[in-house]
Amino acid sequence: xxxxxxxxxxxxxxxxxxxxxxxxxxxxxxxxxxxxxxxxxxxxxxxxxxxxxxxxxxxxxxxxxxxxxxxxxxxxxxxxxxxxxxxxxxxxxxxxxxxxxxxxxxxxxxxxxxxxxxx
Amino acid sequence: xxxxxxxxxxxxxxxxxxxxxxxxxxxxxxxxxxxxxxxxxxxxxxxxxxxxxxxxxxxxxxxxxxxxxxxxxxxxxxxxxxxxxxxxxxxxxxxxxxxxxxxxxxx
Numbered sequence: 590x591x592x593x594x595x596x597x598x599x600x601x602x603x604x605x606x607x608x609x610x611x612x613x614x615x616x617x618x619x620x621x622x623x624x625x626x627x628x629x630x631x632x633x634x635x636x637x638x639x640x641x642x643x644x645x646x647x648x649x650x651x652x653x654x655x656x657x658x659x660x661x662x663x664x665x666x667x668x669x670x671x672x673x674x675x676x677x678x679x680x681x682x683x684x685x686x687x688x689x690x691x692x693x694x695x696x697x698x699x700x701x702x703x704x705x706x707x708x
Numbered sequence: 709x710x711x712x713x714x715x716x717x718x719x720x721x722x723x724x725x726x727x728x729x730x731x732x733x734x735x736x737x738x739x740x741x742x743x744x745x746x747x748x749x750x751x752x753x754x755x756x757x758x759x760x761x762x763x764x765x766x767x768x769x770x771x772x773x774x775x776x777x778x779x780x781x782x783x784x785x786x787x788x789x790x791x792x793x794x795x796x797x798x799x800x801x802x803x804x805x806x807x808x809x810x811x812x813x814x815x
Contacts, residue, residue, distance in 0.1 A: 624804070633795065633806055633807075633808050633809045634744075634746075634752065634795055634797070634806040634809075635806070636797075636803055636804040636805065636806065639802065639804070648802040648803065650803050651803070684751055684752075691799075692740040692758070692799045692800065693740075693742065693757040693758060693799060694741075694742025694744070694754050694757045694797055694799050695742070695744075695752075695754060695797075696754060698751035698752055698753070699751060700750075700751055701751055
């Protein structure tokens with residue numbers, strides 16, 4: 590069955606870095622556009638980054654631009670998010686999500702990985 | 709950026725009730741809107757895409773509609789498993805944006 594499994598979250602000090610991973614299975618990963626979305630505790634959903642199926646087109650939320658790098662390895666069915674200069678306000682559950690058809694919203698979501706930024 | 713204004717932020721309803729949730733886009737997004745349901749501690753699940761297309765496996769009591777830049781999610785005959793938070797999301801352009809969410813609670 591379709592699965593997206595995030596990993597790499599955890600507790601990190603302000604100013605630190607983390608690399609999140611998302612392992613895909615059960616579908617043709619290379620056909621999907623992929624997105625990272627986060628949700629701060631008790632808050633709504635916030636889109637943070639997008640990568641096209643080939644990896645050639647990338648977008649970031651302006652509020653996070655310069656601190657994020659999204660990438661994918663279609664041979665490994667994996668999506669990544671490198672996050673640098675982390676701040677307390679980056680504390681959230683980070684979801685990866687996949688979209689087969691542009692403009693349709695996200696078909697599949699992972700279960701999320703929690704990133705906590707605190708000293 | 710396109711702002712999505714979702715209302716109400718919460719609604720109390722009983723099993724069997726009909727409820728309506730609205731999202732208004734700050735500019736035209738054609739029909740590129742999706743609706744999601746999220747239960748506590750779980751990932752969101754898509755219910756509706758392209759404003760009114762029902763996701764496979766989603767019960768027919770869920771429906772979506774569009775009128776200009778106003779979008780509506782309707783749940784007819786609310787069931788116990790429908791108590792959750794609902795979000796709209798515009799898929800027209802980057803940055804993708806979500807509505808603030810509507811929490812559907814048991815009256």
